[in-house]
Amino acid sequence: MxxxxxxxxxxxxxxxxxxxxxxxxxxxxxxxxxxxxxxxxVKIPADKTEIKTAPRIDRMDYPALYPNDPCLEGDAIxxxxxRLRDLGYDMEPDGRYDQxxxxxxxxxxxxxxxxxxxVVNKTVWEALxxxxxxxxxxxxxxxxxxxxxxxIVIDVATRKLIxxxxxxxxxxxxxxxGKSSTPTPLGEWKVAQKCVNWGNGFGTRWMGLxxxxxxxxxxxxxxxxxxxxxxSHGCIxxxxxxxxxxxxxxxxxCPVRIxxxxxxxxxxxxxxxxxxxxxxxxxxxVQSRLKELGIVMDRADGRYGNMTELAVKYYQVWHDxxxxxxxxxxxxxxMGMIKQKQ
Numbered sequence: 001m002x003x004x005x006x007x008x009x010x011x012x013x014x015x016x017x018x019x020x021x022x023x024x025x026x027x028x029x030x031x032x033x034x035x036x037x038x039x040x041x042v043k044i045p046a047d048k049t050e051i052k053t054a055p056r057i058d059r060m061d062y063p064a065l066y067p068n069d070p071c072l073e074g075d076a077i078x079x080x081x082x083r084l085r086d087l088g089y090d091m092e093p094d095g096r097y098d099q100x101x102x103x104x105x106x107x108x109x110x111x112x113x114x115x116x117x118x119v120v121n122k123t124v125w126e127a128l129x130x131x132x133x134x135x136x137x138x139x140x141x142x143x144x145x146x147x148x149x150x151x152i153v154i155d156v157a158t159r160k161l162i163x164x165x166x167x168x169x170x171x172x173x174x175x176x177x178g179k180s181s182t183p184t185p186l187g188e189w190k191v192a193q194k195c196v197n198w199g200n201g202f203g204t205r206w207m208g209l210x211x212x213x214x215x216x217x218x219x220x221x222x223x224x225x226x227x228x229x230x231x232s233h234g235c236i237x238x239x240x241x242x243x244x245x246x247x248x249x250x251x252x253x254c255p256v257r258i259x260x261x262x263x264x265x266x267x268x269x270x271x272x273x274x275x276x277x278x279x280x281x282x283x284x285x286v287q288s289r290l291k292e293l294g295i296v297m298d299r300a301d302g303r304y305g306n307m308t309e310l311a312v313k314y315y316q317v318w319h320d321x322x323x324x325x326x327x328x329x330x331x332x333x334x335m336g337m338i339k340q341k342q
Contacts, residue, residue, distance in 0.1 A: 053070070054070040054071060054072065054096075055068065055073070056074040057073070057077065058076060059076060059182065059214075059233060060075070060076065060182070060215045060234050060235065061213060061214040062122045062125045062126075062213070062214055063076050064119065064120065064121055065077060065080065065119065066097075067099075067102050067118050067119075071096050071097045071098045071099075072096070072097040073095055073096050075200075075233065076215075077096060077101065078093050078094075078198070078200055078201070079202075079215055080105070080128065081093035081094070082195070082198040082199075082206075083128045083195075084104050084105070084128075086195050087128075089108065090104070091104050093198065095200065102118040103118075105119075106118050108124075108128070125215070129208060129215060147251075148165045148166050149164075150163065150249070150250060150251060150254045150255075151254070151255050151257065152218075152250065152254060152256040152257070153256075153257045153259065154184075154236055154256065154257070154258045155258075155261065155262065156230075156258065156259070157261045159174060159176065159177055160173070160175065161173045161174075161175045163246060163250070165249075170249075171249070173242045174227050174228045174238075175227065175228075175236050175237060176221070176223075176226045176228065176229050176232055176236070176237035177230055177231075177232060177236055177237075178233065178234040179230050179233070182233040182234045183234060183281075184216070184232070184234050184235070184258060185209075185211050185214075185258060185281060185284070186258050186259060186260060186264045186265075186281065186284055186285075186288075187211070187258055187264060187287075187299075187302050188255060188257050188300045188301055189210055189211055189216075189255070189257075189258065189299075189301065190209065190210050190255060190299075191208070191209065191218075191251075191253060192208050192209060192253075193208030193217070194207055194208075194250070195208075196247075201221060202219045202220065202221070203219050203220015203221045203238075203240045203243060204220045204243065205219060205220050205247045207219065207247065209256055210301070211302065212280075213279060213280055213302065216235050217235050217236070218235070218238065218246075219235060219236070219238070219243060220237070220238055220239070220240035220243045221237040221238070223237070224240075264284055264285065264300055265284070265285035265288050265337065268338060268339055269285065269337060271327075271328075271332040271337075273328055274304055274327040275325070275326040275327070276309045276325065276326075278304040279302050280302055281302065283302045283308070284300045284301070284302045285337065286312070287301070287308055288300040289337055290308075290315060293335065295311045295314060297310075297311040309325040309326075312324075312325050312327060312331065315331070315334075315335065316331060321334060
């Protein structure tokens with residue numbers, strides 16, 4: 001009788017153990033099955049390179065813009081969209097080179113007898129940035145007031161902008177300028193565009209400069225903390241309230257001198273051969289040095305045209321150099337722009 005009771009007790013324990021084990025196994029199988037269905041439904045790329053990211057283009061050196069999947073993004077696209085809107089196209093800037101932007105670029109290209117491929121190359125950039133002064137998007141000076149001779153001087157070393165009227169400083173503002181990788185162009189420029197409310201990184205006012213190798217301007221910002229530093233892609237940033245104050249005081253074609261510690265060329269540089277048709281920052285250096293040496297010519301505007309070629313020839317003749325009108329190593333040395341060889 002006692003043995004029977006023990007057997008029954010053991011049997012009860014065995015039945016209880018199976019009763020717990022079997023539901024657990026069934027639950028595990030169910031979870032595994034549901035998990036396999038979820039993984040099959042959500043296809044996770046095995047290789048991370050399959051995940052596409054939108055290329056960002058913030059450069060202002062006339063970068064190529066083109067239809068892409070995913071679409072290009074960045075400040076360069078914002079400039080294109082803002083200019084299209086200024087010119088009357090149905091465009092709301094958002095910094096994305098989407099199908100609406102591509103279509104508006106194609107319409108712009110057709111209107112200017114350019115290939116309508118939706119690609120923004122240097123030719124399209126130059127056509128976009130030409131300003132028609134008849135466009136009524138500006139704040140102008142009071143026509144009753146007498147015209148004053150205005151000049152803007154920006155020193156990238158001190159990060160200061162000074163407005164002169166009739167040779168007297170009347171306004172001074174702190175600014176942000178280009179980083180070392182995207183420097184603000186030194187030279188003698190002119191205000192070529194004036195537009196309002198570009199928004200985003202361009203703030204409430206835009207005054208574009210006629211720099212021949214990119215899009216550079218004086219504008220507001222949505223990053224006021226950057227003022228006083230080297231932070232931009234080459235443009236000159238101002239507080240929005242201050243650029244709004246400056247804007248109506250600056251007429252079309254106002255000269256803008258951008259210097260570094262008062263100069264437009266470095267103490268020493270690597271000589272690069274330059275000739276008629278060249279353009280860029282090095283041309284500004286040569287033009288500025290010629291003016292400093294007393295050779296009268298036009299502005300230091302980075303364009304190696306007839307006047308610059310003539311000025312170089314004039315210098316070469318008076319310093320017993322072959323009058324080629326081209327900048328070679330001997331001419332650089334004679335002008336004191338590179339160190340003499342030992």
